[in-house]
Amino acid sequence: MRKSRAPSTRRGEIQNLFQSYASGQAVLPAGSLLRFLHKEQLEVTADEGTADTLIEKYEIEETASESQCMTFEGFLRYMESKDCCVFDQAHTKVYQDMNQPLSSYFISTSHNTYLTGDQLVGKSHLDAYVCALRKGCRCLEIDCWDGPGMEPVVYHGYTLTTKILFKDVITTVDQHAFEVSVYPVILSLENHCSKEQQEVMALYLTGILGDKLLNVRLDHPTTGDLPSPKKKKVVVADALSDLVTYTVSVKFISFSHSKDCQNYCENTSMGEKKARKLAKVTGKEFVHHNQKFLSRIYPAGSRTSSSNYNPQEFWNVGSQLVALNFQSLGMPMDLNDGRFQDNGGCGYVLKPAVLMSSQKSFDPGGSQRGVQPTHLLLKVISGSNLPVPRSGKALDPFVRVEIHGIASDCSRKTTHTVKNNSLNPFWDADMNFRLSIPELCLVRFSVRDQTGFLSSDFVGQYTLPFFSMKKGYRWVPLRARDGCSLDPASLFVFVWYS
Template sequence: MSKQTYRVCLCFRRQFKLREGGPPVDIKELFSHYSENRVMTPEHLHRFMVEVQGDDKATKEEAEAAVDAIIKELKHHPIFHRRVLNLDAFFRYLFSDLNPPLPFPPKVMNDMEAPLSHYFVYTGHNSYLTGNQISSNCSVVPIIEALKRGVRVIELDMWPNSTKDDIDIVHGGTLTSPVKLNQCLEAIKTYAFVASEYPLILTLEDHLTPLLQAKVAKMVIETFGDVLYYSGSDTITEYPSPESLKKRIIVSTKPPKEYLDKTNSMEKNDEESSVKMKTSPDDDPWGVEICNPIEKHKSLNEDQVDESFQYEEETVKQNTELEYKQLIAIQARKLKGGVKDWLHDDPTAVMRISLRETRLEKAVENHATDVIRFTQRNLLRVFPKGSRVDSSNYNPLVGWCHGAQMVAFNMQTHGRFLWLMQGMFRANGGCGYVKKPDLLLKNGPDDKVFDPKIPLPVKKTLKVKVYMGDGWHLDFKRTHFDIYSPPDFYVKVGIAGVETDSVMKKTKIIQDDWTPKWEDEFQFPLTVPELALLRIEVHEYDKTEKDDFGGQTCLPVFELRTGIRAVPLHDHKGDKYNSVKLLMRFEFV
């Protein structure tokens, strides 16, 4: 046998050899401290849960249940004829789903009695698209998937169908194929509250004539029935609370009279309804949402448009006003002028305004506190710029740090920004609503408002220790990372938040190990922990090619449980792996 052949054989033998992933040194020491005669009773475990894990509200009954669960899992082992844990069983408990990094079981933690404007809301953009913004299919499938993940704002773009007698949901002015409005409404009705009982907001981009608006009103009322929420007034001074709106569907769009105003622009400023549209001369310079179907209607019947509009205005407007307008519980508004004008807080009414991401970035350069003050009572929706034809996303922290409630995302594509979005809405029991921190809701001394650009002193420091990982050999093929040898894993750990808090660090690389032990520790000083998200990614080092992806998660720091925790990892889409976890320790100092 040649030397070359011999080396290859050795490599294949390494591929299937798993090292023993026994407990780290810290775990062994803690077990020794909190056990007697090398066994841990439920009383011992309860003391560990309170003193080390920081679970002040943990009960002895919970400790007993945890011990029982581990014993049941290991009942074939002869030592478990009593209600006690040995070191390996204690280690298994720490690495189990019984010991997650966020509150368990998931539950709503926030006060839900405040107005809607006091919450970040899980928001989708062009929720009907299956792929890119130009040529992908429109379908109910992405709507259903978003609702299953807890998204609470669904967006539909409404256009006349080819025969002008029905409503299509389609990205106007593109090659995307339409889906019928009634199909979307039925899907929303079925899946609206499978993941959360808190209100679902339906934002409608309206490109319809009054005749079709009346048809929309009839379809919405017949589909949703008593679930539909009516505000009962054209103007309200404060939004109702999520608690008061449980199991209700709320419609948000512009009042129909704006679409009958012939002086308005034909274009929708936001580059959203069609990436090939050019901005009209009277388009709002700040990118506030503008849309008007008048010119679209002209193209449908150019020679008879004046007669058509006169007929519609005379015979349909009243019906539309009585039905369609009454559906609109959250009114979207188009405001003219500069940023100071549309951010003026009207004490007599609240409203929703939409800005594309680039316009928000421009607005907060010199008017950050005005934006935040506006969002204390009113709703601000942010959406991707029109050049994101690949349905990519942007940094949601820009919107959140300035109080924007509806940071609208393309949910059908994946990447780090979507991981941040998923991480934020793992908070508050995954209900799709997260209470904004007090610093975004209150004015400080001398009417000062929080400004994310002004550095603040460190409020607390998060200490993170990455002990080890396990589960890849169960969820991945043995040859997934490397054909000839076990993987070389490392972990990236960091913070996404205000600019001064944002940072990424990484562990050393552990070579040739399916159960790597790093035992690396990091510290993250936080000036605004209320807006901080803990980013965690695992990669497999590759000398010659791009490093392979080994899992990720993002956790809201403001709900992080201290102590030693089993952190489940997710794939690119955000779906949790069956087995892959990291064992980590979190402390605040």
């Protein structure tokens, strides 16, 4: 990696790279491009064919293309393409083994999915289900209560939240369940209905969902295991006994009780405070429990504003169904989006081997002695086209890089602030991190505007799993609070780890 002088634009940083491999020529021959791919981008499988393909794809100057060379403009197009994105494009498709039991996956999970606002007077709306499903959510919550005219309704009981019809929720699920993912949707029904209205619910489930509804147990070769997520089905949890198949909710008593008495098709659901205490005191047992059973964690009742906890603390013990308020923006949902961007955004991400090994006991809160650490070097070089606030005033931007993983791996480092530059701020800041369990880590790039000595405002962020991060010179596509793209706003970074 070369130390670059401070250029006037991001184009300048890339120009430096181009010139260092073009050796004074006006174009970059295919052989020099291949050398760049090997040495700087650490694309170890790249060969002459790879270089030829990139020239064909990004070089529009015919003379250069015909002579298997790349002009600076072609090189720039390549460097700002998805082929140079920090997120490994191989991970934009489902690439993980999808034949493991459901307990082997993190599953994107929503809490009180129907709400668009707070937990007390917020509005319930069908759009909330559509938004969650389009984000790849695979576990939806439906709180069911008796409604007038024998029509069950969905709302947050004993509050002033508005009500929507159960049949409309199921129709919405039917229409949107498999738009972005072909893998199972779990319906977590919190059932408060009378027997008569439960029968109405069962009729709607079978009548509306039809053969999309999994209502019989699947044959599974491994006795005592949950099925894999291969079936494109809707799975009902928590209620309506004749339709419940694999996710019957049971009260958690203790890990020893679960080991001796819990059926593999039953899942435990617990609030964040209880789960946090168990993770802190009995982390190894929690990890082991989650190797066989599903556990669902939900936000504390005190979070009336629909705020969220940090989901990482429960992924660290292998909990599959870590439920968040999808309508609430901020760091917890950024982490959720980052985690489930992996594996094609299908809503199922295979848990790392450290959480699934029956030979080794893993305690995320304990000492990781004997583990060979991974050393991560991140150079935050520059930014480009950062969004300016409504006032039109240029930003005073800085970048914060956060590592979210087991407690001993969590850290954050910050660049200096560049004054009055939204277009092309230059930091050239080196950051070093030491990670014990990188396979559990998420990396979050956060751009902020320095507004005072100790105050700053959010500008944009991007979060991704550590092992979805490509080495070499990469651009980081920034996202807004709601997760939407801020294109062309981006960061230019260098990534290396051992």
